[in-house]
Amino acid sequence: GGIxxxxxxxxxxxxxxxxxxxxxxxxxMKLTKAGVIDNSxxxxxxxxAVTTMIIGTRELYDFVDDNPGIxxxxxxxxNDAYVIGQxxxxxxxxTTLEVDxxxxxxxxxxxxxxxxxxxxxxxxxxxxxxxxxxxxFIALYSTAMAKNPDGTRTEVSKIVPQLKPGATVTLSRNxxxxxxxxxxxxxLRGTSIRERVFDCHCDISLCRFDCKRNTFSLCKLGSDCRRxxxxxxxxIFRINAGCFKMVEIFSIK
Numbered sequence: 428g429g430i431x432x433x434x435x436x437x438x439x440x441x442x443x444x445x446x447x448x449x450x451x452x453x454x455x456m457k458l459t460k461a462g463v464i465d466n467s468x469x470x471x472x473x474x475x476a477v478t479t480m481i482i483g484t485r486e487l488y489d490f491v492d493d494n495p496g497i498x499x500x501x502x503x504x505x506n507d508a509y510v511i512g513q514x515x516x517x518x519x520x521x522t523t524l525e526v527d528x529x530x531x532x533x534x535x536x537x538x539x540x541x542x543x544x545x546x547x548x549x550x551x552x553x554x555x556x557x558x559x560x561x562x563x564f565i566a567l568y569s570t571a572m573a574k575n576p577d578g579t580r581t582e583v584s585k586i587v588p589q590l591k592p593g594a595t596v597t598l599s600r601n602x603x604x605x606x607x608x609x610x611x612x613x614x615l616r617g618t619s620i621r622e623r624v625f626d627c628h629c630d631i632s633l634c635r636f637d638c639k640r641n642t643f644s645l646c647k648l649g650s651d652c653r654r655x656x657x658x659x660x661x662x663i664f665r666i667n668a669g670c671f672k673m674v675e676i677f678s679i680k
Contacts, residue, residue: 430522430566438463445469446476447514449506449547451497453483456490471513472498479505479547506547511554512561519555519563521548523597527590528624530600530615532565539593553602556616562604569608 435454438444445466446455455476458464466474479502481491491497504510511517523532524542535543555561572580586608590596600623604616615623 430520434520443468445514446478447471447505447511447517448476448478449480449502449551451476451478451481451483451487451491451499453487456483456487459496460490466496470515471510477505502547506550506554508550508554508557511551512557515559515561517555517558517561519551519561521552521563521565521598522567523548523565523585524567525585525587525590525594526565526567526603526606527587529620530603530606530623531590531596532598532603533590533594534597536593536595538591541595545595545597549598549602552598552604556602556604563602564605564607565598565603566607569610 431452432454435452435458438458439461441463442465444458444464445468446464447469448455455464459476464476466472466476469475471477475496475498477498477500479500481487481497481499491499511519521534523534524537525533532548534548535541535545552563552565555563567585569586570582570584573583574580600615604614606613606615613623
């Protein structure tokens with residue numbers, strides 16, 4: 428997908444990276460051939476990339492065939508958060524379909540309609556945070572173009588006050604660390620509900636909620652309003668009565 432490919436492209440120029448992943452991809456193979464990945468500094472299975480499945484191009488399959496530097500292991504081991512945490516400096520990067528203002532991530536359903544599987548998202552996110560100097564990221568675009576019944580598309584926010592009814596919580600808010608969109612980064616680890624709401628709507632989201640379009644529009648101050656110590660003048664909770672019942676719970680005074 429777009430995010431894994433973008434991450435892979437950004438790593439060229441680095442050295443001595445290691446791989447412990449659920450899915451080994453063509454991008455990882457290219458980074459290995461370029462000398463970016465050599466697994467020489469891993470603290471677990473040094474010298475080898477560890478994965479539980481491989482999906483990609485014919486070139487990738489030829490590369491991994493009989494390659495002693497690629498260890499395809501049981502998913503119960505590879506995705507064990509305690510195993511992942513034994514790798515120092517482990518970085519986990521996942522994406523999600525929708526995240527609410529408390530940090531709950533729905534990564535596998537559109538409301539009550541199943542869209543995909545949960546995969547190893549929770550395993551890798553938790554495992555990375557158990558790692559020495561590890562970090563966990565949820566990366567997503569702040570909006571998406573949703574298809575309407577008539578075939579037209581409407582822009583909707585993926586940063587929402589509440590997940591859609593019936594939505595599956597793939598990653599609990601207690602296990603979310605960094606949430607990243609094109610507008611910035613919110614560090615939610617160890618924060619209160621109030622702090623999470625403030626970080627999400629001032630740092631990473633489009634900040635004024637439009638009930639009719641189910642989207643946010645960009646706050647003029649963005650993350651600067653938090654640094655200036657002022658309440659956001661375009662708070663997403665200044666919305667029409669009846670849109671949500673949660674205004675008093677999450678209102679920012």
